[in-house]
Structure formats: structure tokens, C-alpha cells
Amino acid sequence: MIRTLLPLLLGLSTPLFFMPVLAQAAAPAALERLYDKVTCETSGQSFTGADLRQRLIGHAGLKMTGELLSAIESRNLGQLAATSTDPALSGLFASTVAVLSTPATSEARFTLARQGVLDPKARAIAFLNGDTDGISLSCKAASPPAPAVIVPTNEPAAKRRGLILADSKNDFIKPARERGFATLGFEEDKAADTRLLNASLALAIEPILFAKPSEATELRWTPFVQYNRRAARSGREEFNDLTLGNSLIFRNPNQADRAIGFGSLAFQTDDAAKAAVWVGDALIDFPRVRPCTRRDALGWAMRCNLSIVVDYADVQDPGDSQKLAELDAYFRGGMNLGLSAEQAFGFGVITISSSYNGRYDITSRKASGGIFSVGAGLRPSTGSNISLETRYTRGTTINTLVDVDKITLRLGYRL
Incomplete structure (x- = not known):
């Protein structure tokens, strides 16, 4: 159900077929592969801050509730994720803090505006609220192939219509x-x-x-x-x-x-x-x-x-x-x-x-x-x-x- 709802409610341009790998309650000690979170398919691919935000939310495995929908629409998702005890929301916030705090690596390069103005937590809250200006990601190498996804027969994959x-x-x-x-x-x-x-x-x-x-x-x-x-x-x-x-x-x-x-x-x-x-x-x-x-x-x-x-x-x-x-x-x-x-x-x-x-x-x-x-x-x-x-x-x-x-x-x- 999440896979069906999120592209519509968050405006994703393509269906999200990769389910939660970020729903963890605490920030990871190290990001093993940043690409697993943003799905860089090819070397040289780039993401806008808005696209990066959508992909992080899409991978978090969030359960659609009235409180969550209200937070998304009123641009208060950052505050909700920062204070929530729900594992998926706290995992989303921890991963966002980690991603935005990651220095340049051999795999990706971030461009972060106002990085010295906001502390990591405040920057993550603003980012999840929708303040994505000045943030981008450039991929330096391709991600490993994604595992095959088996689609249940009672939930057919969405197809584009002309x-x-x-x-x-x-x-x-x-x-x-x-x-x-x-x-x-x-x-x-x-x-x-x-x-x-x-x-x-x-x-x-x-x-x-x-x-x-x-x-x-x-x-x-x-x-x-x-x-x-x-x-x-x-x-x-x-x-x-x-x-x-x-x-x-x-x-x-x-x-x-x-x-x-x-x-x-x-x-x-x-x-x-x-x-x-x-x-x-x-x-x-x-x-x-x-x-x-x-x-x-x-x-x-x-x-x-x-x-x-x-x-x-x-x-x-x-x-x-x-x-x-x-x-x-x-x-x-x-x-x-x-x-x-x-x-x-x-x-x-x-x-x-x-x-x-x-x-x-x-x-x-x-x-x-x-x-x-x-x-x-x-x-x-x-x-x-x-x-x-x-x-x-x-x-x-x-x-x-x-x-x-x-x-x-x-x-x-x-x-």
C-alpha cells in the first residue's frame, strides 16, 4: 500500500519499487553505501535536493496516517520526524542527518548551501520540511544492480499510460x-x-x-x-x-x-x-x-x-x-x-x-x-x-x- 500511495502524495516522477532499508531508530555509525539510499543508477547522474528528499522519504517505510499526511501538507515533516518515537520516522530523521552530514567521498559529492549556518539536526528538520534549495548530489560511480523485485499477483505493477x-x-x-x-x-x-x-x-x-x-x-x-x-x-x-x-x-x-x-x-x-x-x-x-x-x-x-x-x-x-x-x-x-x-x-x-x-x-x-x-x-x-x-x-x-x-x-x- 505504501508503494502505491507515496508516489501520488509526494509527487515522485517514477514508482518507488525499493522498500525500506533506512527505517532504523538510531543514526548509523557509518553510511556503508550512500547509493543504497538514493539509488544512483549511472556515473555522473545528479539529483536535486527535492528529488533526494523524496527518495529518502520513499525508502523510509512510513505508514500513512492522518498525522503524517497533515505534517507533509503543512511542511512540518521535519519536526514530526525529529520528535516521533515511531521507528520509521526516527529512522528517516537519523538517515537524513547522516546523509546531509556526509563529507565528499569516492562515491558522491554534495553541494550544501548554508552548511555552516544550521547545525545538523536543524538542517535535517528544514530539509524534511521542504527547504531543499542549494542541496544537490552528483554520483561519481554507479550503484550495484538492484535486486529483483517480485510483485504479488494481487498487486500489479503500475504502468504508464499514454x-x-x-x-x-x-x-x-x-x-x-x-x-x-x-x-x-x-x-x-x-x-x-x-x-x-x-x-x-x-x-x-x-x-x-x-x-x-x-x-x-x-x-x-x-x-x-x-x-x-x-x-x-x-x-x-x-x-x-x-x-x-x-x-x-x-x-x-x-x-x-x-x-x-x-x-x-x-x-x-x-x-x-x-x-x-x-x-x-x-x-x-x-x-x-x-x-x-x-x-x-x-x-x-x-x-x-x-x-x-x-x-x-x-x-x-x-x-x-x-x-x-x-x-x-x-x-x-x-x-x-x-x-x-x-x-x-x-x-x-x-x-x-x-x-x-x-x-x-x-x-x-x-x-x-x-x-x-x-x-x-x-x-x-x-x-x-x-x-x-x-x-x-x-x-x-x-x-x-x-x-x-x-x-x-x-x-x-x-x-
């Missing part, structure tokens, strides 16, 4: 286990006084590295298609939106809790190609100012999100949308808010979530809209890509400006 399947394009900036589910469902719409079938999905390739403005920032892009359709069984289309576009993601890959920038430029139509609307938007996600971020409350794992959004549209052909027919263009500002909680039971994982997405038309006010939803779902396991959910939604849809007041039962899947 595609993302989620609920909307805004999910592309989220970790895999926080993305919304692409869904197919049945709904009772009180606003339209009808029963409808519902489909919602966004499909994209994995974000591709486009540029690295600096060592600490990167820009990734991905083409995507987004499709939403609500259709009565009689064939009358109540909602039909097909969007083709490109998105850009700007982030600091070494700081998972920093703000993330997201933008897209797309052509919005329908599957009959009746409408023609050019749309562009920009979004900033603020993980560190969320009121809660992976907190535990009465056994429930809580998660929040907050995003600020601006968007623009040039309506060339409104298609069947009566509200878009009243508009030539619009410029809007708004936000996306979300709150969710989940808890594992013997029969599966129960999830409860709510969200509000609002847009205010700064130009004409004719394109203002906001939609609120609350729901509950069931998943086979915490990391499952399948979900069965019921949800209540009310408001005005963001893109097509259709009024909805509905209850939905839907089956979801994501990649």
Missing part, C-alpha cells in the same frame, strides 16, 4: 486519483421535465514537455477533445457540446503545493457541426490556500480545491442554443470550488463531494452562469478507476448556458 480520460479538461492538472470520472448516466431533469441519457468525458494525451523556462518551472501542452451530451430517449437533444482544442500547463514540478497555471484555446461545436464558437480560458489553481488539503476528519479523508478562472468566447454560430444566439462574444471571470471526502469500508470506498463553478459576464452579463452539485458515490477501492455515483445538480451550465435541475445516476471511468 492517454487521460476524465470528466473535463480542467482535470488534466490534477493527480490521477483526484481527476473526475468520465461518465455515462441516466438523469431526471426537473427543469426540462424529462428523463435523459447523459454522457460526459474529456480525452487527451499525457501532457508533453513543451519548454523549461527555468530549472524550477516547466510548460507542458496537450491536445484534447471534450464531449458532453444530454439526450432524451425520443431523440430530442437537450445538450450537445463537442470541444476540440489545445491546453497548456505551467507549473513547478519540484513543488507540488505551489500554484498551477492552466490555459486552453479551443473550437466549440456539436456532433452535428451546427455551432461554431471559439473559446479561450486561463485558470490558476491554488493548492496552498485551500481551506483543507488531504486532511482527516473523523476517519474521512478530506480534499478541497480552489481555482480562479477567466474565459473569452467569440460566437460565430450559436447552433441550437437560444442563449448563445443572443451573444456575439463574452468575457467572463469566476471560480471553481470543490470539497470531497472519502472513507474505506469493508465493501468499498464511500465518497461524498460537492462543487460550485461560477462565471460572471463582465461585458454584457448575458453569459453569466453558475452550477452547483452534490453527490455520493461508491468505488471498489481507494485508487479505483471505476465509480458508481448519484448526484444532484442545479444551475446554468458554463458552456452552453442551459438551465438544469436534475438528479443523475451515473457510472464513471477514468485513466
